[in-house]
Amino acid sequence: MPILKPTKIIGRVEALLFNPDREATLEKGRVEEVRATYAGFDGDCHSGLTRESCVRVKAQYAEGTEIRNTRQISVLSQEELAQVADKMGISEIEPEWVGANLLLSGIPDFTFVPPSSRLIFSGGAALVVDMENGPCKFPGDVIEEYHPGKGGLFANKALGKRGVTCWVEREGQIRVGDDVALHLPPQRIWEHA
Numbered sequence: 001m002p003i004l005k006p007t008k009i010i011g012r013v014e015a016l017l018f019n020p021d022r023e024a025t026l027e028k029g030r031v032e033e034v035r036a037t038y039a040g041f042d043g044d045c046h047s048g049l050t051r052e053s054c055v056r057v058k059a060q061y062a063e064g065t066e067i068r069n070t071r072q073i074s075v076l077s078q079e080e081l082a083q084v085a086d087k088m089g090i091s092e093i094e095p096e097w098v099g100a101n102l103l104l105s106g107i108p109d110f111t112f113v114p115p116s117s118r119l120i121f122s123g124g125a126a127l128v129v130d131m132e133n134g135p136c137k138f139p140g141d142v143i144e145e146y147h148p149g150k151g152g153l154f155a156n157k158a159l160g161k162r163g164v165t166c167w168v169e170r171e172g173q174i175r176v177g178d179d180v181a182l183h184l185p186p187q188r189i190w191e192h193a
Helices: 078-088 137-146 151-157
Strands: 005-018 029-031 033-037 050-052 066-068 073-077 102-105 118-121 126-132 164-170 172-175 179-184
Touching (some): 005 033, 005 172, 033 164, 073 126, 078 151
Antiparallel strands (some): 005 029, 005 179, 033 172, 073 164, 118 126, 126 164
């Protein structure tokens, strides 16, 4: 019996973003298509089968421990990014400024898509949602360059609107304009949380 259920929700790829060298800049550049491999977006600074643990998992591992890379791809919602900009009192936030790899539209409350959901692209690639991507101060530093006096607001105003991190379950090409279908795991609340 299949456990993941297709939904009627179909999103759209609005932008694909890529950066081979995070040491140079957090900002990413737009591309028209990417190859999603089991390591992530081929050649992107966040790709790799493993990564060093960071502050986000410090309760589980000492910083620098080699762990599975479930943060290969950062995915944002176009609608939520516009909401964050509005809450910050600025005209826009470009996905390049916040280190995103993928900007989607058409999936409501995207940041709260459940972990283990699948994003199935019309070109065949599939991503697994790991978890919500918590906001940090580094995107605010970039936003500050474009909207002086506003960058420091980002981490607070982006709470619950920062998108998700994903890893590649099925390799394939992803192109701007592709459709993306949302498949969900069973939904239940664990009473012991």
